[in-house]
Amino acid sequence: AGAAWGQRTGAERAAVLHRAGLALAANRDRLIEVMAAETGKTIAEGDPEVSEAIDFAHYYAERARDLDAVQGAIFVPARLTVVTPPWNFPVAISAGGVLAALAAGSGVIVKPAKLAQRSGAVMVEALWEAGVPRDLLVLVDLADRELGTRLISHPAVDRVILTGAYETAQLFRSFREDLPLLAETSGKNAIIVTPSADLDLAAADVIKSAFGHAGQKCSAASLVILVGSVARSERFLSQLTDAATSLRVGRPADPVTQMGPLIEPAEGKLLHALTTLGVGERWLVEPEQLDESGALWSPGIRTGVLPGSYFHLTEFFGPVLGVMHARNLAEAIRFQNAVDYGLTSGLHSLDPAELAEWLETIEAGNLYVNRGITGAIVQRQPFGGWKRSAVGPGTKAGGPNYLYGFGSWVSDPGRNSSTLHLRGLDQSVTDLIEAAQTVLDYADFDVLRRSALSDALAWRDEFGAVKDASDLGLERNLFRYRPLPVTVRLCEDGTLSDLLRVIAAATVSTARFEVSSAIPVPPMVRNVLAEREITVTVENDAEWLERAAAGGIRTSRVRLIGGDRLHGAQAAASSLARALGGSPDVAVYAHPVTQAGRVELLPFLREQAISITAHRFGNPSTLSEGII
Structure with missing residues (x-):
């Protein structure tokens, strides 16, 4: 069922999710009652939780359409996602994970928390009423821990969505070290x-x-x-x-x-x-x-x-x-x-x-x-x-990039250009491309150039901007991206052109990064990187994994490059996960390298939402003007 669902267009999936939002609204009273009876939620806490679930349905419906509109990359949905929601928000968080997976084109198994099973069941019933097929969305009640362990660790599971303690994320990774885990974990x-x-x-x-x-x-x-x-x-x-x-x-x-x-x-x-x-x-x-x-x-x-x-x-x-x-x-x-x-x-x-x-x-x-x-x-x-409050890509629930984590990407090669201009690029990117020109053939150079142009557009329109999607006036709700350090690794089965393409994206992001490569980096490119104090280490795959196992990876994210054009560096990602002992502290990006700046800049950036009260007793406040 998941494969057939994933072949539908984003618009077709969106129509089902919008109906799901209406069904959740129609069941508001039942959902509030069951949360109160089962988890002790007051009406004042339960009512906005149902509203959040409804919002997830309609918001992710529209983001499903966005997945079909990314230029330079094609989204490949995960076939099967397991959602393991918490008991404290048994409707909103449960619905959010399920609806996001459905919007992205994945089949779903949802296992509500033991202390909130009825709340999860009523939510799922509402989605079934809306027309979500029962063989696409499966509700399970597992009798013992052994069955839960087998479900989480099963090789047919492509993604696991967890909301819970950081220790639970560690436990899940102990079941399967290379488990693709998207988790919102603890907070202090x-x-x-x-x-x-x-x-x-x-x-x-x-x-x-x-x-x-x-x-x-x-x-x-x-x-x-x-x-x-x-x-x-x-x-x-x-x-x-x-x-x-x-x-x-x-x-x-x-x-x-x-x-x-x-x-x-x-x-x-x-x-x-x-x-x-x-x-x-x-x-x-x-x-x-x-x-x-x-x-x-x-x-x-x-x-x-x-x-x-x-x-x-x-x-x-x-x-x-x-x-x-x-x-x-x-x-x-x-x-x-x-x-x-x-x-x-x-x-x-x-x-x-x-x-x-x-x-x-x-x-x-x-x-x-x-x-x-x-x-x-x-x-x-x-x-x-941030930090140990998130495991995996770190994209925010209810945000513009959340669905990106429910699958992978493959490159959409597009067509070769008739010109090779570098207009519109930052000088730091232009210098990198010119340094690489002598070691690339025409096709690879053109792909690198077009990719860099895509990066520039993505930076201008999304990643380099501070946005207020709601524009309420008296409350500023800002969304921005902040760079963070990343290790870029070119595996033995990767290509120099793909490495250069990823370095171009890293350069645009302004993030600090270091490079580990299985093949020598051309001297002119290495000189450009050295001027920017970017470390380049040449090591084969065995040496790289040995260093990782010894704690030699100093960043919380790794971008792996290699493998084939369909699966990317997934095999290398599994090897790295084993070397790291399944640690949730390192997020690994291993999808095939694409030409889409909207995809390739994400590993180098983390998201931040800022909500500022912009009034004093109803009178507009200028407190944050000129600051952000």
Whole structure:
């Protein structure tokens, strides 16, 4: 079923997904009810979750059309995708993974979390009602872990979509080291509050971000970092105390409940966080167990959290907030960046200079300014993190590139040009092409030139621009790309022309990169790279894998070049995965090299969504103008 579905056009798949969005809307009441009964979601949390699922359906429907319109490359859908959603967003995240895979042309097996099986089942039933074939979308309930392991590791599975802990990503890779895994994983998120902030607004946003859905969100605020005089403000600490203690905690059946129960009784590290203080810490608001089940707790706030402490660095996933103190904004940013994760981050400040410093240095995928840090909306704030908050390509759910990860690409060769001009290219790319001219035949030179022109267009229209797709005015929702270091590896079965094409894309991206090549790089090209302080290492495949196994890869992404025109360097990717022990910390791109800048620049860039409140009490604010 997956193969036949993948042969449909993007427009044909889009029509089915739009019907799926209507079916989800028609089942809103059932979905809210089952989430409340099964996972303890309040109506206020469940209703926007259904809206998010609906948004995913319509948004991915339109992105399905985009896959057919990429010039220079042809999209090849994965035949089978397994979606393993979490229990904390059992409808929206489950629907998002399923709908993205369907939009991309893949067959889907969805295995809802054990604690939210009914919620997942009602969502899938709505999609079946919309006309999604049952043999294309299969719902499974696996009786034991052994069956789950066999499903995840089965060689017929082309992609696995995971939302869960980083440790779960490690577990999945232990089943199959070369598993193509797209995962949104853990978060340890902070809101920084500076002396220039509106403290009333900051207190409200911190409490909402920390205790919505009892803190059981990967985007939730686990830390608030108070800068300078804010740390000494008794008024601000009193506001946090009053806001937390006034929350109505109860079961979702009571419509006045603001914070519901935990999904199951607190245990392990969460129970430790709710009951045990670290060195130098004290309770500002001590959490209390409110019933015999062990699942209903009042919110807790601890102060005196020290840099490098257990609470500072550990994700707990529950209703407990830590307060840290920083002497200045730079120190606060260091505290936030010190964690292994980079999912969401917030800043409360009315100082443009502070905003500029924070935007330039904070390491997180979703940034929020003078607002809460949860509740990302499809397209408006595409969602996904940096560092150990993401595994795989790192493209954001609800964003323009998410479907790209649900398949591979092959080159669309196009036609040779009648001219060989290099007009419109950056001088750094022109220098590279001219240095390579003497070692390429006419056809390869023309492909390199046309590819570079495609890169330039992609940079101008997409990757080099900061965009606001929603254009709300009073809230700026910006989407941008940031370069990151990459290792480019030419395998023994790769070609010099493909290596040069990838280096051209890397050059346009402005990312730092290093080159490992199985064949010598021409002296003139090597001289150009040396002038830019780009390292070139010549080593055969065995030496490359030996270096990788010894920890010699210093970047979090690798672009492999080699193999054939249909499968690319997939065999080399499997060998590299084994050498790395299946580590989720290195994302490997192994698709065939294409002429499409829209495809080839992505390995060198990571996405960042920035949401800025652009008003003060309804009056437009110029805080961020001229900064971004």
